[in-house]
Each structure stands twice: as structure tokens, then as C-alpha cells.
Amino acid sequence: MPEAVWVQRLSYAYPDGQQALKDVSFALRPGEKVALVGPNGAGKSTLLLHLNGILRGDGEVQVGGLRVEEKTLGRVRALVGLVFQSPDDQLFSPTVFDDVAFGPIYQGLGRAEVERRVDEALQAVHMQGYAGRVSHHLSVGEKKRIAIATVLAMKPMVLALDEPSAGLDPRARRGLMKLLAELPQAMLVATHDLALVAELLPRMIVMDEGKIVADGDTQVLLRDEALLRQHGLEPLLR
């Protein structure tokens, strides 16, 4: 089985010349759950945007063995479910159903299949019965779940989540962690929430200034206080 994500020597500079990624290489096995941590501006979000080809840098990115290039973009975008930090950006349709159905309808699936996908996705995030609701009126935690459902409806192989626990109250955060633990997909989670990382994600990649500065077992890295402090992270209280 091919790697879920395979990134080789990826570098990217924004058009204004700012170097956001420098020679980044790593791979994710199918089902592997990995944290992506580092200070603001380290390049975490930029890296996530490369996984489904919204940004295209120098180097190679493969998803499920499929090389990310112009002609594979459509397929790659189905394989990588990108969940943005702000659910308000992710949920651009009037109702929850419309939003979750966007991916399947865009893919040209038939009506019955679209409805089945929406049901399954809402069920997976425990939001059955929300299909007719107006996204705008949901709580942040609910919006976050719907945002995840919108990508699950495309049956992705990998979930790329940007700051999933930001702005959630403790109960919503707990619920989200439970949900992420249940989902079978490979996961790359960009976050500052080291408690979430410790509990949920056995492997951790530390980025700073566009480079991967550490990649290894979460429990080992979290004990390396010098490393964490050097890269603007705070060791957890034990």
C-alpha cells in the first residue's frame, strides 16, 4: 500500500519572496496520526496547503501514491481533506446539507449517492439531524464538526487539519478529540495544543522557520524541554 502522504525536498517561497518552506521531507503511512507543531509563521499552514496542491512549491508531493501535479489536482483534492482553521471559511453554503454535499455534487455523483455520502459524513461526526440547519447559527464546536464532515463526504485518505481545537470550549474540545481518535484516516494536525498532541497523536513533527527541526515519537519529543523552548513551545506540566 502506498504512503498516504509522501513529501520530498519541498521548498516554497511566497510571491513576495518570503521563504515559507525549506527542503521539507516526510511521509505518513495510511492511518498514521501525526502532529505538526511550531510557532506561528513556521510554515505549518503553508505545508498543509501543499498537500492538495492549492500551493505548489519545488519538490515532490505524493498522496496515496499519486503525484500532485496539474492533471491529478482534482483527484488529490478528494484524497486530502483540508479542514481550515476558521469553520466560517469552510462553511460557505446556506445549510449544513449544502455544505457537506458540495464535494460529492462537484464530483458529479448522482442524487442518491450524494445523499448517502452526506448521511454518512454527518453520522461520522455525530451530527445526524443537522442537515437542514443553517450553518451560520451553529456553535463553534458544531461548525468544526460540520467542517470535518464536508471533507469526509469526499472519502479522503488523509485529513489535514489546521488548528482544530482553536477557539473551542473544553467540552467541545474534548468532543473533537474523541472524534479525531475515532476517524480511521491518516491525519496531519497543525496545532499549538500540545495536550491534544500528547493524547491523540503518537508522532510529532516540529517545524520552525520553514524547516522540519524534529520528527519523532511524541512522548520522547515532549520530554525534550530544550527543543520545545528553542522553537517557541511550552513544555506541558506533568
Place this chain on the structure above:
Amino acid sequence: MSGGIFADTHHSMHDPYQPGNSVIHRLDARVKLLLTIALIVTGALAAPGAWIVYVLLLTVTLSAAILSELGVGYVLRRSLLVLPFMLAALPVLFAQPGAALLSWAQLSLTVAGLERFLGVVFKSWISLQAAIVLVATTPMPDLLLALRALRLPGLLVSMTGLMWRYLFLMVEEVQRLLRARLARSSVAADGRRGGGTLIWRAQVAGGMVGGLLVRSFERSDRVYAAMLARGYDGEIRLLPRPPAAVWNVVVLVAGLLFFAFVTVLGVLYA
């Protein structure tokens, strides 16, 4: 569709202000604003066939473009923005009485119509050039102060200022929405042709616009609450500006006299 323009939030929207230290940059914002308005009014007052007025005004805008060190190219390129508005002036071509140059069915294009049409196009083109030089050489806050100094009601100035402030945020918001849509615009496992119907895509876009409107309303409420919390009472107070230097006043008087002369010339010529 690699998403380049949608994904590129670093170059989302540009402030038209081009920093510089030219004589036009250093001219007091109030003087620049008054002269710009005078130029536009002079153009508007000119009769349709008063070509001499158009030529004189064009020399003014092009001179300003050169003096401001923006360059004629910069100003002319941006002034192409006027093209879509030419469409609005098209009916003028056929709405004037006189001998027909060309006719189709009920429509006849007359010399008077053509003259009037070209007049409208020239006037808008030159006015736009003046406005381009003004906003490219004057930072927005100075321009707002100048508007206030010219007794534009404070509420309108505040609205303009807030609009300016939040326009950038709104553009970024739109870009994030488009990026989110792009991220889910995918192809099914069997590779079938997708993309949805035109009507469906229009509905999605309509939903986005509606959502944006609702969010803008909510943001305006939050911003207003934050303003009230800091004691806002309808007038944004700023530190007083020093009076314009003497050379600014000289430029202003000379400029106004010139535009008055051009206006008279236009009347005599027509």
C-alpha cells in the same frame, strides 16, 4: 486551475498609495483634493466639442503623472479602468439629432452624437487620471483629513474611512472562501466529469455572497460596539494639522486660476 490567484493572500489587494517624495507627494492633501475636484468640475463644464479644454486638462494630468514620479505609463495603465464605463455612454451616440453618419434600423449615429460620446469618454478618462494621481500620492488617512477639512460631513468621512479599513479584510475573507471551495473541488474515484451544473454553481456563489453580507453586518455591529466602548460619539477626533505651507497656497491659487481660465476658454471656444 492551480489556485494561484485564489491562494495568494500575500498579494491580495494593494493600497493604491505609492510612497514617494516628489513635489506632488509633498503637496498638502487639501490642496491636491481641491485641485482634483477643480479639474473634474472644469472638465464637466466643458461643452462637448471644446477639444482645447480636453487637451489642456490632459496636459495637466500627464504633467502631474510625470512630476509625481509615478510615470505616464503607470497612470495611463490604471486609467484603462474607464473602459467599461464607456459602455454606459454608448447610447449617447444615437441619441442626438442631426444628419446620420450611419444608420441601422431605428438607430442613427450623428456627428453631434459622436462628439458628445467622445466628450463623455474624454472627460471621464481625464478625471480618472487625476483621481489616480491623487490616491497614488496621498495616503488614505491624509485624504480623509482633507475631506474633513473641506467640511464634508464627519459621518461620511468616517464611513469612507471604515470602508477603506474593512475592504481589505473583506477581500481576504473572500479569498479564504474561494480557497475553501477550491480545496473541495475534486474529482470522483472513477474520474467522471464533475463540476456541477451552472445553476448549482450559481447557487453556491450566491450562498457565499449572502454569507459574506451577513458576516459583514455582524462585524459592523462588533466594530461599532468597540468604537462606543472607546467613547465614540459620531466624530473621530484627530490631532490638528499644521496650516498648509505658503508654497502650497500659491500652488492652490495658481491651479484654481488656471482651471478658471480653461473654463472661460471652453465657453469662448464653444
